[in-house]
Amino acid sequence: HVGALQGSLRMGLKTKMLVKGTMAFDTSTGMQANVSAKALNVKLTLPTWMFFTEHFETGVTLEPELWFVGGLGPMKGMEMGFGLRPYLNASVMQKELKDKEYVLDTEESHLLVAYPYKVFGLPADMLCSLKVTSLGRSQETSLQMSLGGVADYSDSLARFVFGTAKKNKLISSPIKVSLLRNGAEPPLATAEVYCREITADGQCEPAPLRVKLKFWGREVEVLMAVVWKDNPIHFLMTKVKAISFRVPSMSLTGAMPDWLVNKASESELQVTRNGRVYSVPLEEGHATHDGLALASHTVYHLGRSFMEGWREESGASGKADSPMAAASLTLLISGHVAGVGETPPVEWGDGAVADQTLALPFALAGEGRAFQGKGALARGVVDLIVATQQHANFFLKPYQVEHYEVGESCAVYWTTVQVQNFLGVDRGNLHPTRFTLRTLQVGIDGSFQRTSWSDEVDLTCTQQNTVPLHAYSDHPRPCVYEYSFPVIPRFAGTTLVLECTWEGQNGMKHAMTSTPIIIARQEGRLLQLQRLQPKADSVAKVPFRAAFAQPLDVVWSQAALQDNDEQDRRLLESELPLNVSL
Numbered sequence: 001h002v003g004a005l006q007g008s009l010r011m012g013l014k015t016k017m018l019v020k021g022t023m024a025f026d027t028s029t030g031m032q033a034n035v036s037a038k039a040l041n042v043k044l045t046l047p048t049w050m051f052f053t054e055h056f057e058t059g060v061t062l063e064p065e066l067w068f069v070g071g072l073g074p075m076k077g078m079e080m081g082f083g084l085r086p087y088l089n090a091s092v093m094q095k096e097l098k099d100k101e102y103v104l105d106t107e108e109s110h111l112l113v114a115y116p117y118k119v120f121g122l123p124a125d126m127l128c129s130l131k132v133t134s135l136g137r138s139q140e141t142s143l144q145m146s147l148g149g150v151a152d153y154s155d156s157l158a159r160f161v162f163g164t165a166k167k168n169k170l171i172s173s174p175i176k177v178s179l180l181r182n183g184a185e186p187p188l189a190t191a192e193v194y195c196r197e198i199t200a201d202g203q204c205e206p207a208p209l210r211v212k213l214k215f216w217g218r219e220v221e222v223l224m225a226v227v228w229k230d231n232p233i234h235f236l237m238t239k240v241k242a243i244s245f246r247v248p249s250m251s252l253t254g255a256m257p258d259w260l261v262n263k264a265s266e267s268e269l270q271v272t273r274n275g276r277v278y279s280v281p282l283e284e285g286h287a288t289h290d291g292l293a294l295a296s297h298t299v300y301h302l303g304r305s306f307m308e309g310w311r312e313e314s315g316a317s318g319k320a321d322s323p324m325a326a327a328s329l330t331l332l333i334s335g336h337v338a339g340v341g342e343t344p345p346v347e348w349g350d351g352a353v354a355d356q357t358l359a360l361p362f363a364l365a366g367e368g369r370a371f372q373g374k375g376a377l378a379r380g381v382v383d384l385i386v387a388t389q390q391h392a393n394f395f396l397k398p399y400q401v402e403h404y405e406v407g408e409s410c411a412v413y414w415t416t417v418q419v420q421n422f423l424g425v426d427r428g429n430l431h432p433t434r435f436t437l438r439t440l441q442v443g444i445d446g447s448f449q450r451t452s453w454s455d456e457v458d459l460t461c462t463q464q465n466t467v468p469l470h471a472y473s474d475h476p477r478p479c480v481y482e483y484s485f486p487v488i489p490r491f492a493g494t495t496l497v498l499e500c501t502w503e504g505q506n507g508m509k510h511a512m513t514s515t516p517i518i519i520a521r522q523e524g525r526l527l528q529l530q531r532l533q534p535k536a537d538s539v540a541k542v543p544f545r546a547a548f549a550q551p552l553d554v555v556w557s558q559a560a561l562q563d564n565d566e567q568d569r570r571l572l573e574s575e576l577p578l579n580v581s582l
Contacts, residue, residue: 001209002506004373006568007224008035010094011045011046011090012044012266013042013043013044013046013088013096014041014042014043014044014045015039015040015041015042015043016039016041017037017038017039017040018037018038018039018040018041019035019036019037019038019063019066020035020037021033021034021035021036021055021066021068022034022035022038023068023080023081025072026352028182032082032474035082035084035411035439036083037067037086039086039132040397043280047551054074056090056234057083058089058090059087059088059089060087060088060089060090061085061086061088062082062084062085062086062088063083063085063401064083064084065083065084066078066081066082066083066084066088067079067080067302067490068081069527070226070499073468073558074191080432083151087240096452097488105510106164107167107168108166108167108273109164109165109166109233110165110202110228110229110230110232111161111163111164111228111229111230111232112134112135112161112162112163112164112165112170112226112227112228112232112273113157113160113161113162113225113226113227113228113232113233113236114143114160114175114209114224114225114226115157115160115225115226115227115236116130116132116153116160116211116222116223116224117152117153117154117224117306117308117309118219118223118309119146119148119150119151119153119179119220119222119223120149120150120220120221120223121149121218121219121220121221122146122149122150122151122220123146123147123149123216123218124146124147124149124446125145125146125495126145126146126151126181127143127181127182127183127401128143128144128146128151128179128181128182128183128188129141129142129144129180129183130143130177130178130179130180130222131177131178131180132160132175132176132177132178132224133161133163133175133176133177133178133188134173134174134175134176135162135163135165135169135227136163136443137162137163137469138536139159139160139162139394140156140180140183140477141153142155142399142400142470143182143183143400143401144400144401144515145274145401145442145495145516146440146446147274147276147446147458147516148272148274148275148446149275149446150274150446152273152274152309152398154305154306154470154471154472155305155470155472156472156473157233157236157237157472158233158473161232161233162310163367165228166464167198167228168531169200170198170228171194171196172194173194174192174193174194175191175192175193175194175195175209175226175544176190176191176266177190177191177192177193177211177213177222177224179213179220180217183208185313187214187215188215189214189215189220191212191213192494193210193211193213193224195209195210195226196229200431201229201235202227202228202235202514203225203226203227203233204226204228206551207225207226207308208223208224208225208226208308209223209225209282210223210224211224211513212224213505217543218446219298223308223309225239225306227310231483232325236472237389237472237473239306239353240304240307240357240389240390240472241304241305241307241309241386241389241475242298242301242303242304242305242354242386242387242388242389242390242391243301243303243310243384243385243386243392244301244302244387244393244467245271245300245302245382245383245384245385245386246280246296246298246299246381246382246383246385247269247280247282247295247296247300247381247382247383248295248296248301248381249293249294249380249381250269250282250293250294250295250296250378250379250380250381251292251293251294251379251380252264252294252377252378252531253375253376253377253378254340255366255374255375255376256292256300256338256377256378257392258411260333260334260336260338261292261336263333263540264282264284264292264294264333265283265284266334266472267281267284267294267331267332267333267338268280268281268282268331268332269282269296269329269330269331269332269469270329270330270331270332270581271300271329271343271382272327272328272329272330272343272544272556273327273343274309274327276446276448276513277446277447277448278300278448278513279353279401279448279450280296280298280300281296281298282294282295282296283295283296283297285505287334291354294341294378294380297508298452298501298509298510298511299385299504299505299508299509299510299511300319300510300511300512301392301393301510301511302471302472302512303393303394303395303471303512304389304392304394306472307353307562308350310346310348311348323417324483326367327339327340327342327343328340328343328360329341329342329364329382329392330345330465331364331377333495336351336369337367337375338364338366338378339364339365339366339376339378340364340365340367341362341363341364341365342359342362342363343362343382344360344362346358346360346384353386354371354386355386355388357383357385357386357389358382358383358384358385358386359379359381359382359409360382360383360384361379361380361432362379362380362381362382363378363379364376364378364379365376365377365428366475376438384408389472389473390417390486391414391417392417392471393414393415393416393510393511393512394413394414394415394416394471394512395413395414395498395513395514395515396414396415396467396469396470396471396478396480396499397411397412397413397467397552398410398412398514398515398517399470399471399515400408400470400515401515401516401517401518402515402518403517403518403519403520404487404517404518404519404520404523404580404581405487405519405520406488406489406492406519406520407487407493408487409427409484409485409486409496410485410487410497410517411482411484411485412480412482412483412484412485412514412515413467413478413480413481413483414436414481414500414512415461415478415479415481416433416479416510417478417479418462418535421426425494426525431460432459432460433458433459433460433461433481433502434456434457434459434502434503435456435457435459435481435483435500435501435502436455436456436457436501436502437454437455437456437457437485437498437499437500437501438450438451438453438454438498438499438501439451439453439454439491439495439497439498440495440496440498440499440513441494441495442495442496442497442516446536448499448513450503451496451500453488453490453491457483459481459482459483460481461479462479462480463478463479463480467480467482485498489521489522491519492519492520492521492522493519493520493521493522495516495517495519496516496517496519497513497515497517498513498514498517499511499512499513499514500512500513500514
């Protein structure tokens, strides 16, 4: 029988076993043992079944164990065990086909996993999921947002097991990949690929498998891990690691202008990778022979990461659709760009990635003609920390893009564990830990802009929880923290990520960000403009909000004064040059 079986099969076996065992001990040859068994009074209940197939064959192996207690000379109470493996085979076939000769097929069958984990070249801010179809089955990924043209997926590997197949069937069956905008049919684009070659460790060549999709005059590329072997999930889980980074040291060289050096206490290093921008605060240290020393005492956790995604930072052409997808470093001092540079390359090699801390040196240069020929303005080191996936700090929820209305609450769950002396808090820590949660507004280019909202809470994690764990695997169950995030009116019409920070051992600070959440715009009554009194002196004091770039009726509905937001009131009462047609 090939394929999924929907039905039942029952058969029975009853027997009495006559077992004979002998044991002899000789000082020259040692201990010799022999066991024989004979089945007596065998009664076989013929199979009864409720399924339809031309031919069904099953084999059952029994594994009884026998233990003998005895003695040898002065040694008493000795125990010896024997294991038997009787085998029973049963075949079921249709009556008209019973005379057919069935040839035993010895070709190996293995499980197939086709796992998509990254998409390059997407339009910024697009919400999309991937649908994979193979061997007659289909499965969809979670809904993720394109940040900087890149979308990452970390769904459970078990969801993308497409059943067993023999090699001939595997290489002749297409793997179809569809891109679903907002996770809905019909797909924007669909393409098929084949697994033509299989390596000794069960991976389809080339690895990763690249699927090219075309829509809206652009080409996007999906990276997939396709594995055909007996235990593909265990094999792929060996490629999942806990990734974090920090900047232990950096120094400003003599080429850095004095007016920037004097403001070094207001500096931060922006690490841009995979369409995400991480802001690492820097603290001013002592002067060195190279210049003024800076350092960060913050570890940024990227959670569980599929290491094949780190090997493939951009598409096949070596260049991603957006510059945000390229790994880069930007030094900001008092809000000014003081230096830019490339993230140093990581030599992962072809084999498995070991748990390690990689020290990656970098140099930052100035932008513009004023800095030409001056060399590096800053030099430093990024520590990339690779650990086993059980030591990851990450958000369990939201794990995909979620939508909320103003007035609702978003249930947030995360976990922290101890990796080394300076990473995280203890697993299962029963004492409350103080966390600070902040909101970062997501820009259309994937950058994060910190807002004024924050909340400090003391929480205790619980091991007894039922929170679904989607990141590659649902084992082991982590100790989970829970928080209810309030969706207040000021967040209407924005896309946010939550940043969670805490202090670990040795005073080291830690930070991580969640998957984006989208807050719907508020709708209300249209305001009457004749009731508004312009205030010319308030124009410069009121910052323009992103929502003001939308049609004016959207601004009115957001500022219907239902929430008594004074900033919205002042914005509408300002003397602004507007061209309105109703």
